[in-house]
Amino acid sequence: MLAFALRRLGVALLVALTVSLITFSMIYVSGDPAIAIAGEGARAQDIEAIRKFYGFDRPISVQYYDWLLGALQGDFGRSYHMRQPVSEIIFSRLPTTMALGAAAIAFALILAIPLGVLAAVRPNSIFDRFALTLAVVGQAMPSFWFALTLVLWLGVYWRLLPITGSDSWQNFVMPAIALGYYVTPAVMRLTRAGVLEVLSADYIRTARAKGLRPPTVLFKHALRNAIIPVVSLAAVQFGFMLGGSIVIETIFQINGLGYLAWESIQRKDLPTMQAIVLVLSVIYVLLTLLADLLNAFLDPRLRVA
Numbered sequence: 317m318l319a320f321a322l323r324r325l326g327v328a329l330l331v332a333l334t335v336s337l338i339t340f341s342m343i344y345v346s347g348d349p350a351i352a353i354a355g356e357g358a359r360a361q362d363i364e365a366i367r368k369f370y371g372f373d374r375p376i377s378v379q380y381y382d383w384l385l386g387a388l389q390g391d392f393g394r395s396y397h398m399r400q401p402v403s404e405i406i407f408s409r410l411p412t413t414m415a416l417g418a419a420a421i422a423f424a425l426i427l428a429i430p431l432g433v434l435a436a437v438r439p440n441s442i443f444d445r446f447a448l449t450l451a452v453v454g455q456a457m458p459s460f461w462f463a464l465t466l467v468l469w470l471g472v473y474w475r476l477l478p479i480t481g482s483d484s485w486q487n488f489v490m491p492a493i494a495l496g497y498y499v500t501p502a503v504m505r506l507t508r509a510g511v512l513e514v515l516s517a518d519y520i521r522t523a524r525a526k527g528l529r530p531p532t533v534l535f536k537h538a539l540r541n542a543i544i545p546v547v548s549l550a551a552v553q554f555g556f557m558l559g560g561s562i563v564i565e566t567i568f569q570i571n572g573l574g575y576l577a578w579e580s581i582q583r584k585d586l587p588t589m590q591a592i593v594l595v596l597s598v599i600y601v602l603l604t605l606l607a608d609l610l611n612a613f614l615d616p617r618l619r620v621a
Contacts, residue, residue, distance in 0.1 A: 432507025551607030555600030
């Protein structure tokens, strides 16, 4: 298990390093960052002063080394717009996005796993058709359209939930549903396929032949093995939710990293955009690493793969 964990950790570090290179290059994608900071109509001497002040006149390799060293210490520079350390801004809003992502993945798992199990236990039944229909609708419906529909009915017409803000848990209900429903079909279909495959295995037939009760066979023997790929998918989807929450947070005006990313794009706040991409990418890599380790713990066969 230790060797497997070290191998996975090495891969995760390489991926994180690659992400840092791509993230650092973002600042030069749109052209000269000194011109972007100075704005249109700025004088040449002002642009040159900004270039020297922020160190853009140094070799790119030196800039990357200094930026990476600072990022490892939690220093992402200062926001061009807010004039504050980027790390303070990021980590003040990160808990909001994490809470939204956790609520969304919890909603998806609570809805998808029971539906997937029920559809696998009763294939080609009305329950199976309902689950597959729900999956098709979820994959075809854009999350922003679903979010606006929830706002219209639950917020405007029925006035059951607040539309904007992040002051109480009620503010997270509609965003969590809108964000979680988007990944529900993938989790549900994977659960259904996994349970169907496991139920046809020899050891399940042996357990039934011994006279074990159907719930015991299903939950103690079948579901434990069928749920292994769902763990990896849930971790990946959770990281995807954190990165893709910009639309949902913007619609509901939740002061998380997604809304901050939208604000930074509007203001061309490059250091903040860099930090958001790097932090969310590292979280995604860590979640994938934890999912691999958990799967190896649940299934020892994966350790030698």
